[in-house]
Amino acid sequence: MTDQKSPLAGLRVIELGQLIAGPFCAQLLGDFGTEVIKIEAPDAPDPARGWGAAKKDGHSLFWPIIARNKKSLTLNLREPEGQALLKQLAATADVLVENFRPGTLERWGLGPDVLHALNPRLVIARISGYGQTGPESAKAGYASVGEAKGGLRYMIGEPDRLPARAGVSLGDTMTGTFAALGTMMALFARERTGRGQVVDAAIYESVMAFIESIIPEYALAGQIRERTGPILPRVAPSGVYPCADGMVIIGANQDTLFRRLASMIGADWADDPRFATHDGRGDNQHELDEKIAAWTGERTVDDVLSQCEANGVPCGPVNTAREMLEDAHIKAREAIIRVAHPMLGEVPMQGVFPKLSDTPGRVDHAGPALGADTARILTSIGVDASEQARLREKGII
Template identity: 30%
Template sequence: MNGALEGIKVLDLTRVLAGPYCTMILADLGADVIKVEAPGGSDETRGWGPPFQNGVSAYYLCTNRNKRSMTVNLKTEEGREIIRKLAHESDVLIHNFKTGSMEKWLLDYEHLKEINPKLVYCSITGFGETGPYKNLPGYDFIIQGMSGIMSITGTEQSGPLKIGVAMVDILTGLYSAVAIQAALLERVQSGFGQKIDMSLLDCAVGSLANVASNYLISGNVPQKLGNDHPNIVPYSTFRTNDGEMIIAVGNDRQFSSLCELLDLTEIAQHEKFKTNAARVVNRQELTEILEERLQTKTMDDWIELFSKHNIPCGPINSMDRVFTNEQIEARQMKVEMNHPQAGKVRLVGSPIKLSRTKVKMERHPPLPGEHTEEILQLVGYDGKIINQLKNNHII
């Protein structure tokens, strides 16, 4: 069975994380993704490490499977002409060059839509292509700070903290994949492509969800709550006698059941704790009562007990525990691929589970320019011209 996006051709001029993560999603779904780098390989993540496996960066491996690679020198007119030929044959072009770069090279949407009116053209930048910040560089860490994410992450003692993963890049990749597929669906009706202008800052602010809504409705600036939830209590981490666990009680019925299991039935009906709204106001007092009782048993003991009674809870797993977890293994969230340089590599699987058009792991994360010749041949370059391009350092 073919992939869901079989037949869709994607010209990928992105590097690092947000763009490559987007195009890996499309590639996992069956699209033919051509990753374009400068000769020798210009995706910075190829050199980010350690760790490396036989000289191949773990960071690079995480976002580049199921793609073909070609190298092209975009600083030359011959190189830019290659991109135009490929754009003519592509359904999607995606890039993350700084604002103005593609216009300078005449590879912007206005020029390429003349070559291919059906092209879906996606730009990913730090701040978007409009507004006073449009020419500024954007990095995940900086955007986490500017967007407000760091102001609500951490505690008063720790100060502001970034999320442990470059989550803004990941979110931007996800939003971009959604936008591209929406544009492809619309193209079925209109017959035309369109330009997509994606911004890391927009995606970060868009992901603030209830925290932003709380502020916009109340006018109260959210504070750092650590692992606490701003609107639900108890919904946090709690100390047991051998470590911390998560309890995520979402309603008054669950809270009453939790109190019964902890032999604290009297507090379930106390005015301070009877409703979620009251528990939010009296968060600290309730936390102290719960933790005193929780420290009488181990984390595993409590998780087993609570799970039997449908109390939402769980451990705080380290990476080694994550990837030996039976549920992770059952859902194929750890996969292996053979790589010509790195050997057998272990990668994170795809979370997308489709019943008919299943995600496939068919191509290893490519070496720089691994498929340049075969791709050029598809758009009419013969062996003689390809050799000339090589000799002139254009590919």
């Protein structure tokens, strides 16, 4: 993206990450105008190029999203000549994002001390399972492991079963989001100090930031929050309720909302001491949910939604991608956009978020082919065509 109205236009980001956490961080930055140069080894490209639960004509449907707005440069960082080129490129950059195991950049002679000596203004976002310090920092860490260490996995699922997982890699995207937030803070600080710094984003700590009060609940009240399936303990009604042709979410746990729900259903629950207060509803959550489910189960999703909307009761459908693609509100807000792809035609994908009123982000193109921008990028840092041919012959690019 080169539009000067984009809030991050003019910033150059080098992405050394693979799979999700690092690339998602760079995707967020790229959505708002940074030039993102994604570096991959010519003989070992990012495995995400082949990822996805489903493919179309053999093409990944994940890659067009995670690599959107990025340029592709092939570079073998295991070789000294590749490392030297990375240093040249880093000298021109504002941000470097990496999610290797801690110590990898240092082994390649590309640690923060080296890069900051070349470019003191460089912000280096380092994403890992356990962080850059501490006794476990050198361990391999994937999102699933970080979600477990950070306390999230234990709470997901039914109480009588093993912990479940979400159908997406929450730990990775949480960490990528925090890394992007930290990067923006570091860039803001750079405006005052003139210096870049290291952003240390650990998967397990990113997960811990989302677990609300479970730590003091145990430390101060002796309570471990357990798996509770589709409900939030002692917050009722707030859960999934069956309908004749599907299911809905109803959230009416505040007293005023609950009175509206009871009136809508035609029940005297608002005056029933079992349900009239927040604590009462918490004590009798299971019974209350059964009563609501009996009412919704006799009605269609559309009927429940329309009645809730008319009475000001928060309620919504439990969507799959099928419903999201047809949702009028999602369409109106352009929360799903369509991006051209040379092999797939138009690819529907999530739009840019958050929405900025004056300097919005945008998606210019889907994920690029491997090495699509290698020649142009190297030429821009003074590597001529004959040298590029030699480097390609040696497997450096």
